[in-house]
Every structure is written in structure tokens, then in C-alpha cells.
Amino acid sequence: MSLSDSLTIVQPQPDGSIPVPQAAPSAEQVAATEQAAQALQARAQELQNQLEGLQQILNKPLSEILADREKALEAAGAWDAFGAMWVLSQRAMRRVAMDLAAQQELSEAEVVARAMRYANAVLNTEDETLGGSIAPAQLAHIARHKAFLRKQFRQG
Structure with a gap:
């Protein structure tokens, strides 16, 4: 590297002052700057x-926006x-089950255990309808939520 390669000719600023030359950024600084620029670009x-x-x-007419909101409120209601x-x-139904269980001298724990067995049968057996008391549409709904329901009906 010759002396002329390391010399920088600066132009005076309008107020007559001379700017202090900046050292060339290191490879790490360049990489960090590029990484920050990429992050800013992704965020943008x-x-x-x-x-x-x-x-x-916002391009929708206000009446359409309000109608969508009204539909959502109706659905939530x-x-x-x-x-x-x-x-x-x-x-x-719990009260009926407990009254019938009391007549048969069954405990609440026995009733709950039987209910858990029925629930697990539906969750773990294809085509279990509990004697036809679960309609196909209800079975499809249950199937969509099996992972969640299995957590709820675990036998402990």
C-alpha cells in the first residue's frame, strides 16, 4: 500500500470547517450493518x-364492514x-345420573368412572356412537377436536 492509497482529500464544509475522516469499517461492522439492514427490510x-x-x-364500504361486525356479534351470541x-x-343430566345412581346404590365415583369409559370409547374407537346417541355430524365435530378432548378425558 502506497502513501497515495492511504491519503484522503477532504472538502471543506460550507461553514469552513474540515470534516474528520472516518476510518474504514471493519468486516464485522459491515456484516452487522448488513444484518441490521436485512432485519429492517424484513420488518418493512x-x-x-x-x-x-x-x-x-378500509376499501370496503362502511356498511359492509359494519355488516361483517354484526354477523360476528350474532355468531358470538x-x-x-x-x-x-x-x-x-x-x-x-348429571343430576338425573346421580339420582339414578343413588337408587342403585352406586357412588359418584362409579358414575364418573363409567362416564369416562364412555367418553374414551368415543375418542379411541372408530364408529362408537354410544348406542346411536351421537349423530354423524356430532362425531365429525368430535373428531376435529380429538387431541384436545383426549387431554380432557384422560383417566387418572
Whole structure:
């Protein structure tokens, strides 16, 4: 490397001051800068995708946006009502089961164990309908959630 290769000619700034030359960045600094630039580019792309999604929503007429919201609220209300009905029917059926068990001098633990066996039979056996009390559409619904339900109905 000759002396002329290491010399830098600087131009004075408009105020007459001379800028201090910066040393050339190291390979590590260049790599870190490139990595940061790539991360910023990825984040910018992510934000651009979010912006496009929001723009699609905003391009809809307000009446359509509100109609979608109204449909979602109606669906949530229907599921909430269904949940209440399900809880009530389960509690009522539990009471019937416990009353019948008491007449047969069975304990609550025996009733629960029998219910767990039935639940596990449905979860672990193809085509188990508990004597026809589970409709095909209900079996399909159960099948979609088997992994979750198996965790709930584990025998301990």
C-alpha cells in the first residue's frame, strides 16, 4: 500500500470547517450493518403486508364492514347461548345420573368412572356412537377436536 492509497482529500464544509475522516469499517461492522439492514427490510415487508390487509378492509364500504361486525356479534351470541344451554343440559343430566345412581346404590365415583369409559370409547374407537346417541355430524365435530378432548378425558 502506497502513501497515495492511504491519503484522503477532504472538502471543506460550507461553514469552513474540515470534516474528520472516518476510518474504514471493519468486516464485522459491515456484516452487522448488513444484518441490521436485512432485519429492517424484513420488518418493512411485514408492515407493508399488514398495511395491505388493513387497506383491503378500509376499501370496503362502511356498511359492509359494519355488516361483517354484526354477523360476528350474532355468531358470538349464538355460541354463547349454545354454551349456556349445553351447561344447563349437562348439569340436569348429571343430576338425573346421580339420582339414578343413588337408587342403585352406586357412588359418584362409579358414575364418573363409567362416564369416562364412555367418553374414551368415543375418542379411541372408530364408529362408537354410544348406542346411536351421537349423530354423524356430532362425531365429525368430535373428531376435529380429538387431541384436545383426549387431554380432557384422560383417566387418572
